[in-house]
Amino acid sequence: MKTTNFADRLTSLIKQRKSCAVVGLDPHWSPIPESIKKSAIKQHGKTPVACAAVIRTFCTELIDAVCAHVPVVKPQSAFFEQFGPAGVEALYAVMEHARSKGLLVLLDVKRGDIGSTAQGYANAYLGESEIDGEKFEPFPADAVTVNPYLGSDSVLPFVETAAGHGKGVFVLVKTSNPSSAEIQDLVVENETVYMKVAQKLDAIARDHIGESGYSLLGAVAGGTFAQAGEKIRRCIPNCYILVPGYGAQGAGAADLKPFFNEDGLGAIINSSRAISFAYAGKPYAEKFGEAKWQAASEAAIIAMNEEIAAQTPFLNRKTDR
């Protein structure tokens, strides 16, 4: 299993669960149900350890609520790091729990550095570390996000380490935020910077294609920019595209079509707040409310799967493909 190409592992889970949705684990503090906070403070006081316990409990229960319906969860490292070392321990525990539930863990760390430092990050999240012949996996991730600003010698250590361990890499190409245009949309010889990045990716990705026809090297392209998505899709036919921006950030199911290949695969669609805090908004607030927040999240991910399936018949959960 370990040396199966990551794209093959991902493709097989997508087909099995008939879902290309990714649930983002972004444990924003304020909407986490009060009952979880009270119990953590009671046990640990008003401490960083209590903060860590809160986000760990919340993410663990969220995973339990959605794990039957999706192939991948995407913990956002910042929300854990902001509680210090205790938060990072919670991240580890959440990742381990996700794996135990049969999910792939795409850790959103957006790391990027050079040479031996990039290798350090690759060891941390895609490889292994070693002491006197004894090896261990520092964090139980199956894939990470990587920032390309430092060039290909910052990306290759991740790709090579991933290749040796059945892991995946998603490189930021065009991000979903408004000021992504400042660098990514600059035009160089009639081509945007993000397309230059996509072209580099394509070349590297082709060396790491699995039986599914997809590469362990993927891209990140925001669902809020459908036109960019279409260009990127054509440029990197063998890459999975991780598409953030669906739901809370404003992209709808119809905006997603350009990110898929004709085979109905090639995109995984992330939603964070709209799933994790579904209980707090329409249409779930009335039916579920805070007390049944897990059921609201489950209903929201089922609805999301159906919305996306309507765009990509391959994922249609009503037929038996």
Next chain:
Amino acid sequence: MKTTNFADRLTSLIKQRKSCAVVGLDPHWSPIPESIKKSAIKQHGKTPVACAAVIRTFCTELIDAVCAHVPVVKPQSAFFEQFGPAGVEALYAVMEHARSKGLLVLLDVKRGDIGSTAQGYANAYLGESEIDGEKFEPFPADAVTVNPYLGSDSVLPFVETAAGHGKGVFVLVKTSNPSSAEIQDLVVENETVYMKVAQKLDAIARDHIGESGYSLLGAVAGGTFAQAGEKIRRCIPNCYILVPGYGAQGAGAADLKPFFNEDGLGAIINSSRAISFAYAGKPYAEKFGEAKWQAASEAAIIAMNEEIAAQTPFLNRKTDR
């Protein structure tokens, strides 16, 4: 103290110690002295905790050896993250130790993300987190490095949080590695991408200038590219430039001149391996060797200070300015 502009804190320490050197804490595993490893394995077995103990001990002793001679240390987060949560705990302890020795801690994390996620990272490294009114500092850093690929809405949360807490931010402009050219040197309207980034920085930096005339917002520009350094220097007169690449990466003292302002300030020069593992190379191997590795590091940082002072009379340790 906390609300003093970071650039003022830095400038005052540079003047006091007559040094603009930064000691990089990049605890590469293999050259760490065997005695440290043996003792950690004896105490903790061949475990991630033992790995963490090794790098913690090494960095702590390194800090003790160099703290009288420099204003800043720069832990490289990847080398800690690669040992999992235990490694991150070691990072925290090392940072705390550096602070207790009167050093500024510039944490090299190269984070970059959008909106609330960028704010999460800013909280983690420059601000604070809170539980039920009780505030705490997640990691004891004084400044961090930030990646600009996602645009200014990924940088501003760091800058604003830094401003409120007397902290600093160093944005990657032109990195020291060979393939930094792939994106950073692309030419847009007769200007490189890295100069576009520098121009954006300049505008933001001007809103955060302290009494020293310098801004809490700085830049990273590799010492291996002196010509780029000169252009960047002129573009961002109020920014400190963190210059990596000195020593092991190939830049010499003479290459550094363009990174300084005429006032002899404005640059901080990082050296990692050439200081931390000075014992293993010329000219220190014979005199000190592994048993006296700390003394070798101290000798190396004193020599580095003198080399740089020859380029910037302001730092001349032989006069009494």
